[in-house]
Amino acid sequence: MGLAKRIIPCLDVNNGRVVKGVQFVDIRDAGDPVEVAKRYNEQGADEITFLDIGATHENRDTMVHTVEKMASEVFIPLTVGGGIRTCEDIRHMLNAGADKVGINSAAVFNPDFVQQAADRFGAQCIVVAIDAKQVSGPGETLRWEIFTHGGRKPTGIDAVEWAIKMVAYGAGEILLTSMDQDGVKNGYDLGVTRTISEAVSVPVIASGGVGHLDHLVDGVIEGKADAVLAASIFHFNEYTIPQAKQYMASKGIEMRL
């Protein structure tokens, strides 16, 4: 027995409410973030990830306040992402009670930011979020590219090389979202998950497209992910965290039950 694989429910938050959309449209309300986080904490979630999908300036104070409230009531690790662009942003979130911050677009526009952040706050609290989409056609060698702006803008950057580079710059963990399947519930892109997990020394969290519990199992067994992240299957009570953990354990995966 040893280290357990983690289940991480993800709260996408906009204007102080948990929301979940399919392909970033058709947004549904899933409740108050602190209440939702408390529910997952009680159910035995291993961590909570909290993404500010609005990430506007007006939102920022609300976010800090919500993180403070969450960290006072939820005693498991908390990752906060969305609109993290400066060391000052990171400091605010860590002081509010976040344990880790997720850096996404800002890493693409300024990779040195990741290095500065890891130097200043330690690699253990820097999660680099990567949105990857398959760009190779049928019959070609598999290739995935980084996309920004919620999966709309291609960058021309190879996702696997990017992950290796981010770890060299000090990322302590990679949050990998396979964009072409996000919210459509076809499961993670196992090819890119496995390729990146085997290419880097740090833990990889698989994200995007979870529709049923076998997707979580596949993410760990075939995708070699160290943790699996999901949102809507938990928000709308299709499954509870204990159900997901029991199911994964029944497939031979070491879990914290």
Place this chain on the structure above:
Amino acid sequence: MKSIAVIDYGMGNLHSVAKALEHVCPDTRVYVTNDAAKIEASDRVLLPGVGAIRDCMAEIKRLGVDHIVADQMGKKPMLGICVGMQALMQRSSENGSVACLGELQGNVSFFGDHASVQDAHLKVPHMGWNQVHQQPHKLWRGIEDNSRFYFVHSYYVRTEARDLVAATCNYGLEFDVALARENLFAVQFHPEKSHSAGLQLLKNFLQWDGS
């Protein structure tokens, strides 16, 4: 009113640990401080720590926390957490090699340097919930043996002084995750992030008389 001083030397998030202490014992006053007089006046001391050991030790020395720790040692119950535990050891191989406070016998090494970790393709940092194998100690009261606690670290402690060991853990190799000597207790994991098992440990610490 009972009180605890969480020593603030500028490294990492002390909000979580302070909130967790308040949560388990609402009648204990929690000070987040590096003021020697305030620490002296408190009933208990907590030495936290996050980040690189070189920076931690530099701040510990700059703020005189090394003298405070040496002075408080033996006087009242003290709890070291994560890098706070590592700082109590003799030496860490992080950042080249850094001399630590030397309060506890034993050194701090890098997981990635071990063939057994490399061969198993284990990820570093060791991040997540791992089982903690207890040795008898009052601070484990109400916590089942082999309960899981939350870890995040790339360097680990191992001591030759096995009588200090209050718990071990496995990650490619066996290492020491809790050390105890008289009224000092130090843990590698984060009790403030380890849900009910962690909160129970903090509660036990706040009720411990150090014997």
